[in-house]
Amino acid sequence: MENFSLTRDELIQLTSDSFLITFNEDLNFEPTQFIMIETPTSIVRKPFGLGRWYGKLAIGVQVIGPGTKYIIEQRYLKAHGPCGKGFTPPSGKGAVIATPACLAIVFDMHRRFLCDVFIGSLEKLKIEVSFKTVLGDEEFVALLKSLKAYDWFFVVGSDQMEKVSYNLLKDKGQVFVSLNEYMACGVGACRGCAIETKHGLKHLCVDGPALRGEEVWN
Amino acid sequence: MELKPPIVIASGIGGMGEYLKLIEPKFIGAYTLKTITFKPKKGNPPPRLIATENYLINSIGLENPGVENFIEQLKSGQYDELFERVKIIFSFAGDNFEEYEQVAEKMAPFQNKFIAFECNLSCPNVHFNPLSDLTTLKRLLSSLRRKLDIFLIAKLGIEGAFVESIAKLVELCGWDGVTLINTIRALHVDGERIIKGGVSGPILKPIALRAVHEVRSKTKLYIIASGGIASEKDAEDFFKVGANAVSVGTILYKDPSIVERIAKNFS
Ligand SMILES: Cc1cc2nc3c(=O)[nH]c(=O)nc-3n(C[C@H](O)[C@H](O)[C@H](O)COP(=O)(O)OP(=O)(O)OC[C@H]3O[C@@H](n4cnc5c(N)ncnc54)[C@H](O)[C@@H]3O)c2cc1C
Ligand SMILES: Cc1cc2nc3c(=O)[nH]c(=O)nc-3n(C[C@H](O)[C@H](O)[C@H](O)COP(=O)(O)O)c2cc1C
Ligand code: FES
Numbered sequence: 072m073e074n075f076s077l078t079r080d081e082l083i084q085l086t087s088d089s090f091l092i093t094f095n096e097d098l099n100f101e102p103t104q105f106i107m108i109e110t111p112t113s114i115v116r117k118p119f120g121l122g123r124w125y126g127k128l129a130i131g132v133q134v135i136g137p138g139t140k141y142i143i144e145q146r147y148l149k150a151h152g153p154c155g156k157g158f159t160p161p162s163g164k165g166a167v168i169a170t171p172a173c174l175a176i177v178f179d180m181h182r183r184f185l186c187d188v189f190i191g192s193l194e195k196l197k198i199e200v201s202f203k204t205v206l207g208d209e210e211f212v213a214l215l216k217s218l219k220a221y222d223w224f225f226v227v228g229s230d231q232m233e234k235v236s237y238n239l240l241k242d243k244g245q246v247f248v249s250l251n252e253y254m255a256c257g258v259g260a261c262r263g264c265a266i267e268t269k270h271g272l273k274h275l276c277v278d279g280p281a282l283r284g285e286e287v288w289n
Numbered sequence: 290m291e292l293k294p295p296i297v298i299a300s301g302i303g304g305m306g307e308y309l310k311l312i313e314p315k316f317i318g319a320y321t322l323k324t325i326t327f328k329p330k331k332g333n334p335p336p337r338l339i340a341t342e343n344y345l346i347n348s349i350g351l352e353n354p355g356v357e358n359f360i361e362q363l364k365s366g367q368y369d370e371l372f373e374r375v376k377i378i379f380s381f382a383g384d385n386f387e388e389y390e391q392v393a394e395k396m397a398p399f400q401n402k403f404i405a406f407e408c409n410l411s412c413p414n415v416h417f418n419p420l421s422d423l424t425t426l427k428r429l430l431s432s433l434r435r436k437l438d439i440f441l442i443a444k445l446g447i448e449g450a451f452v453e454s455i456a457k458l459v460e461l462c463g464w465d466g467v468t469l470i471n472t473i474r475a476l477h478v479d480g481e482r483i484i485k486g487g488v489s490g491p492i493l494k495p496i497a498l499r500a501v502h503e504v505r506s507k508t509k510l511y512i513i514a515s516g517g518i519a520s521e522k523d524a525e526d527f528f529k530v531g532a533n534a535v536s537v538g539t540i541l542y543k544d545p546s547i548v549e550r551i552a553k554n555f556s
Contacts, residue, residue, distance in 0.1 A: 072310040074546060114490045115340040115542040151311055151545065253338040255345065255542040258311065260304030262323070262352045263338040272331055272352070 072258065077148045080127060086194050088134045089172040090143045093127040101157020102180050103227075103249050103281040106130070107257035109149040112137040115255040118276075120227070121153055122175025123182070133172035154257040158281040160184055161245055163222025168215070168236055170228035171196060176249075177227070186225075189214060191232065215239040223247065225281070237284035246284040250275055290405055290440045290465070290511060292318030292376070292534050294552040296524075297468075297513050299538035300324055300380040300407060300444070301349065306371040311545040314374040316552035318534060321378040324409045327388035329355030333414065339477045339484050344493075345539050346477045348486030350414045351382065356392045363399060372402060378442070382409040384417050386429055393436040400439040408433060411446030411471035413487035420449030423458065430462035442466040442513065447496060448474060453503040456510060466511030468536060469500040490539040493517035498530055505531025519547065521554040 075096065083091040098106075100121040107116035117138050119130040132139050142148065165186035169177045177188045181202075188202040191211040196204060205214045215236055218224070223245045226236040233248040240246045252264040252275045259277040266273055268286040273279065298308060300321040309320075332352025339346050354362070362368065371377065379396060383389040389408065400406065410419045410426075419426055434441060443459045445452050447470050456467050472487025473496070497516025504512060514527035515536035524535045540547050 074311055109543055112342050113340045113543070114342060114345050114539055115338070149544070253336055253340075255338050255340065255347075256304070256307070258304075258307045260307040260323075261302065261338070261347070261542065262304065262332060262349045263347060264335075265332060265337065265352060266335060 072151065072154070074149070074151045077128075077150060079146050079148070082143060083124075084197050085131070085171040085174060086192060086196060089170075090132050090134070091124055091129055091175055092132060092143065093124050093129045097128050098153060100153040102183060103158040103176070104153035104155045105257070105280065106150040106152030107154060107254065108142060110138040110141045112141055116150070116257065118154070118254050118257060120173060120176045120249070120280075121179075122173075122177070123179040124175050129175035129178075131172040131175045133170070151257065154276055155280050156278060158225065158247065160186070160225065160247075161223050164220065165223045165225065166218060166221045167225045167227070169226070170232065173227045174200065177202070180225070187221075189218075191228070212239065218243065225249075226284075233284070234288060237288055241284060247281050248284050248287070249280045250282060250287065251280070294318050294555050295534035296548060296552055296555075297321055297378065297534050297536040298541070298548075299515050299536040300378075300409065302538045302541055306368070306375075308541060308545060309371070309374060312548045316549045317375050319376045319378050319404055320371075321380050321407055321536070323353055324351050324380040324382045324412065325353050325356050325359045325392065326351055326381070327356055327383045327391045329353065329358060336482070336484060337486070339479060340542075344475075344488050344490040345542070346475050346484055346486040346488050347472070348414050348484065351412055356381070356395045360395060360399065363402070376404040377402070378405045378407050379403045380407045380409050380444070382412060382415070384415065386419075386425060389419070389429055390432055390436065393433050397436055397438075400437060403439065405440035405442050405466070406437055407442040407444050407468055409444045409471070411444055411448070413446070413448070413472055413474040418449060420446065420455055423450060423455070426455070427458055427462060430459060430464060434463045440465045440511075442468055442511070444468040444471055444515075445500075446471040446473065447500060451503070452500045453507045456504040456508050460508045460510050464510070466513065466533075467504060467508075468513040468515050469504060470497045470516045489516070491517045491519050494519075494523060494526075498526060501527055501532050502530040518551075519543075521551055524551045524554065
């Protein structure tokens with residue numbers, strides 16, 4: 072864990088509101104670990120999942136408010152990390168399901184675990200990717216229903232999309248989700264990111280962010 | 290108590306030492322642990338945090354393992370490395386009068402490990418407010434003083450009586466210092482959601498400055514200033530109005546390197 076600054080290399084637009092940023096610096100990290108990025112718009116740093124884009128350290132950013140808008144406009148960013156517990160998949164064949172802003176995370180997972188990747192998006196991606204991409208909610212649900220012969224699934228996106236995915240996939244294999252909770256420290260100090268699970272209280276910044284869906288939902 | 294540098298990590302902000310991953314111990318005068326209560330506390334349900342550019346509202350609800358589990362952790366050596374690296378202030382509270390006394394009794398045998406005990410009398414996220422009844426407070430302060438033989442700090446808020454009258458009582462009861470102030474009860478509207486909690490961050494600075502100024506003019510207590518310190522200038526202002534040390538809190542979540550900058554400014 073360290074404090075560092077990051078220098079932007081490329082800013083790649085993925086959809087009208089989602090971007091991928093690559094950096095000149097490198098950092099060792101495990102899948103689903105994240106960094107906390109400083110913005111002038113908030114008194115707390117904000118979490119962003121670490122990934123890679125053709126070898127380069129990268130994050131994906133969906134612009135939803137002033138902090139994410141600031142992040143895509145900067146050349147230099149201050150951050151600390153890597154935070155969180157890395158995700159190690161169980162043995163067998165896996166599929167990762169993600170939104171466009173999580174492309175860097177899943178690109179990295181694809182290379183590490185040789186898993187399949189599916190992207191669910193509300194609009195057509197502005198760049199070519201080699202992963203199957205489905206557009207809109209109905210197609211997304213149809214995709215999930217069609218997935219067969221996987222031992223594990225990993226879903227990363229919004230909490231709502233993760234819950235829908237969990238319900239559709241839970242009988243087909245082990246389902247893991249990367250959960251979102253408001254974070255202030257990212258290092259286990261503030262106790263802000265606590266969630267109630269079947270195994271008691273967990274702090275997503277140290278016990279997660281990836282948990283088994285069954286730990287969180289029935 | 291002499292802190293070098295005169296910088297304290299605020300209770301709850303730094304958890305149980307986790308910020309030593311990001312801050313060099315030599316820049317920290319003392320590290321206050323998260324408040325420990327008599328019974329274990331799960332804390333409040335999420336969402337527990339909401340931040341803007343100049344404040345944070347938290348409703349953590351004093352999540353902690355309770356004093357007995359904490360003592361087990363102490364005995365198991367879980368915090369040995371932490372104690373080797375920095376001076377530690379123990380923070381404690383209870384849900385009623387007796388629980389404050391019980392924590393003090395249980396912790397008394399371990400007090401030599403710490404440089405001070407800070408009694409949290411002002412958490413806005415629990416229902417018991419010891420500052421609202423001065424007669425009971427006086428009894429509590431006297432009782433805790435008898436049970437503990439260590440540098441004793443009362444953490445006071447501004448909700449209850451005027452902070453300077455409570456500080457006078459703290460001094461009268463033989464305590465050594467005060468931490469001024471804690472978070473203040475606040476509320477945030479986020480769409481349909483209402484989040485209630487304690488507000489902290491830069492927005493607190495003028496309120497905390499006034500509290501330090503008033504208490505300095507009426508007591509000789511050691512004062513740790515806490516509330517909105519976010520820059521070297523903020524720290525200077527608090528020393529000017531009479532603080533003996535400054536507590537670094539919410540700003541750590543934005544930029545942990547601030548501790549080093551404030552420390553260098555005072556060395
Ligand atoms: C472990 C984790 C990993 C994440 N990874 C990514 C990622 O790779 N790409 C991405 O685009 N987004 C990611 N997010 C979400 C991202 O942190 C928020 O979208 C961002 O903080 C919003 O900031 P804002 O100022 O633009 O919006 P604001 O207007 O400040 O807030 C809008 C919403 O964003 C969320 N949010 C705001 N601040 C925080 C915070 N400090 N912690 C958690 N959530 C917050 C809340 O739901 C809030 O209602 C991740 C969140 C978590 C918890
Ligand atoms: C997330 C969070 C948790 C806190 N937990 C505690 C606590 O357990 N005990 C305590 O005495 N104060 C607690 N506080 C209050 C801080 O110690 C500090 O007094 C307050 O935040 C004001 O200082 P600041 O503006 O520099 O943050 C907490 C504050 C925050 C933001
Ligand atoms: S974000 Fe602070 S404990 Fe998890």
